[in-house]
Amino acid sequence: MLPEEEIPKHSAEACQNSISAVKDALYVLNGKWKLPVIAALMDGAMRFNELQHALEGITPKVLSKELRELELNELVTRQVFATVPVTVSYELTDYSKSLNSVLTSLRLWGYQHREHIIASRRMKIKHAG
Amino acid sequence: MLPEEEIPKHSAEACQNSISAVKDALYVLNGKWKLPVIAALMDGAMRFNELQHALEGITPKVLSKELRELELNELVTRQVFATVPVTVSYELTDYSKSLNSVLTSLRLWGYQHREHIIASRRMKIKHAG
DNA sequence: CTGCATCCCTTAGGATACTG
DNA sequence: CAGTATCCTAAGGGATGCAG
Numbered sequence: 331m332l333p334e335e336e337i338p339k340h341s342a343e344a345c346q347n348s349i350s351a352v353k354d355a356l357y358v359l360n361g362k363w364k365l366p367v368i369a370a371l372m373d374g375a376m377r378f379n380e381l382q383h384a385l386e387g388i389t390p391k392v393l394s395k396e397l398r399e400l401e402l403n404e405l406v407t408r409q410v411f412a413t414v415p416v417t418v419s420y421e422l423t424d425y426s427k428s429l430n431s432v433l434t435s436l437r438l439w440g441y442q443h444r445e446h447i448i449a450s451r452r453m454k455i456k457h458a459g
Numbered sequence: 460m461l462p463e464e465e466i467p468k469h470s471a472e473a474c475q476n477s478i479s480a481v482k483d484a485l486y487v488l489n490g491k492w493k494l495p496v497i498a499a500l501m502d503g504a505m506r507f508n509e510l511q512h513a514l515e516g517i518t519p520k521v522l523s524k525e526l527r528e529l530e531l532n533e534l535v536t537r538q539v540f541a542t543v544p545v546t547v548s549y550e551l552t553d554y555s556k557s558l559n560s561v562l563t564s565l566r567l568w569g570y571q572h573r574e575h576i577i578a579s580r581r582m583k584i585k586h587a588g
Numbered sequence: 589c590t591g592c593a594t595c596c597c598t599t600a601g602g603a604t605a606c607t608g
Numbered sequence: 609c610a611g612t613a614t615c616c617t618a619a620g621g622g623a624t625g626c627a628g
Contacts, residue, residue, distance in 0.1 A: 337566060349495050349499055349514060352562065352565055354570075360491055365481055372477075386478075432568055440479075446533070
């Protein structure tokens, strides 16, 4: 990780800078599927169908769109193999691999509080019904 | 942090569990503003207008909605003081305070890669134009 | 297998103005 | 100060079917 570039936090703007950094990150990672896709690819390259199966619940259209956006932002690379039928492999870049610590803590949080989250889901359903 | 409850990662389902945990977390944190709001409140309670100013760009209607959702999911508490005019204070719960490590890494990532992210913004504009 | 095309509905979220 | 009300557009996202 090298010289550890830190966020300056000395003035009253520290809070503001922090928020901006979060907003910036979210600009690229926003949406229901971006982080799950990256999480899935953390363990290595995957093909389109593998991804669709691993993500459970995403439709091909949406997955396709997510992958295009991620590729555009250089968070994943796309590689086509001229087999019959064609296979396409998606892989993380160094850029997105650096999201590892984010995903690790997010994953842990989601796991530790899954009961609480499930309660939220129920509440929403009750609220809607 | 106590006995460090870890995510089991031994079988082929490890990857699946990881993805589910990320999806679960995102279920509650989804959207453009949830995490920025929590980030803003990390340094202590804030009033509605303080929040709106700190977040830069959020409208009262959207902020109000985000706060209601966060309160419903027990990520923030809302406290009304019967002053004239009335003041309302929002504060994190222990539950959302445990997102600190998530926000720390996300913030750092956003800060370190801000140039890359800005490039994405430009690309999107060019793509749209 | 890997998508794209089309249709359609829901939700997110911004602008503006107004109220207790 | 702390929101609501109203209006509106863009984006999200599911279903189904087709194509290289």
